[in-house]
Amino acid sequence: MADYIQFWLASLMVALRLAPAMAFAPPFTLFRIPATIRVLIAIGLSFWLVAARPELTADRIAGRNLIGLLFGEVAIGIAIALGLQIVFAAIAWAGQALDIQAGYGLAMIADPTTNAxxxxxxxxxxxxxxxxxxxxxxxxxxLSLWVVSVETLPVGYGTLRPDITAIGAFMGAAFFIAVGLVGVSMLAIFLADIVIAFLSRTLPQMNVLLLGFQVKAIAMIITLPISIGLAGALFLRLVRLAVWAPSSYWGHAA
Structure with a gap:
């Protein structure tokens, strides 16, 4: 009976390192799936992880402070979810910068998933x-990252001391690569701005503001699919960075 209790407690503990990514991090939040369902999936996966490596999970919680274990698991879960959050935030930031440059920043759309x-x-x-x-x-x-996290940081390993330098380098790389996703579109719009500026000097009677919005909006519509098509390697790099970069700032156990 005690073994079953330890198994259930360990599964719930491990679920805390899976749930933040499943419930609050993209790309899972981009789909119209209730957060409750995603959390239940995380709990199911945690049962599988504990059953696969009981010596690293269930056997380590006996006689331990449950509050300390909870904080340790939540810290690991936030560290994993943070990688996905930062990468997708960088992608959204690059898109917003392109929208502002093209004039679409004046009109925002509502995401039905997040109501934002x-x-x-x-x-x-x-x-x-x-x-x-x-x-x-x-x-x-x-999923492999979660398995590695259980092997590297078993239940009861302790809270984390995050590596601030590694986090800063990760954020810098994510935002730098994200700019490359829209590089072609930004260059096309920048060249359109230069042409419109020259036209405003030679034809001062022209409504430059109205012309600029139209030209840049058309330029973005034409060049954005080209940018996305050329940035396949960058998208893949960001995806891999989001998944495996958290292991670099796990830090040491407290």
Missing amino acids: QIPLAGTILSYVAAMVFFTTGGHYDL
Whole structure:
């Protein structure tokens, strides 16, 4: 009976390191699946992880402080979810920068999944990144990361001391790569701005503001699919970075 209690407690503990990514992190939040269902999937996966490696999970909670174990598991779960959150935030930021440059920043669209106002290009890029994530096996990589986390940081390992330098380097790389996703579109719109500026000098009677919005909007519509098509390697790099970068800032046990 005690073994079953330890198994259930260990499964619930491990679920705390799976649930943050499943419930609150993209790309899972981009789909209209209730958070409760995603949490239940995380609990089911935690049972599988504990059953596969009981010596690293259930056998380590006997006689331990449950509150300390809870905080340790939540810290690991947040660290894993943070990688996905940062990468998709960088993608949305790049899309918003492109929207502002093209004039679409004046009109925001509402995401029915999150009920929040999000940029047009950022939405397109986020869903493309989600498609790349699942079609290239990112969900399997995430599952592998959870397995490695159980082997590297078993239940009861302790809370984390995050490596701030590694987190800063990861964020810098994510935002730098995200800019490359829209590089072609930004360059085309920048060249359109230069042409319109020259026209405003030679034809001062022209309504430059109205012309600029039209030209840049058309330029974005034409060049954004080209940017996405050319940025396949960058999308893949971001997906891999989101999954495996958290292992670099797990830090040491307290």
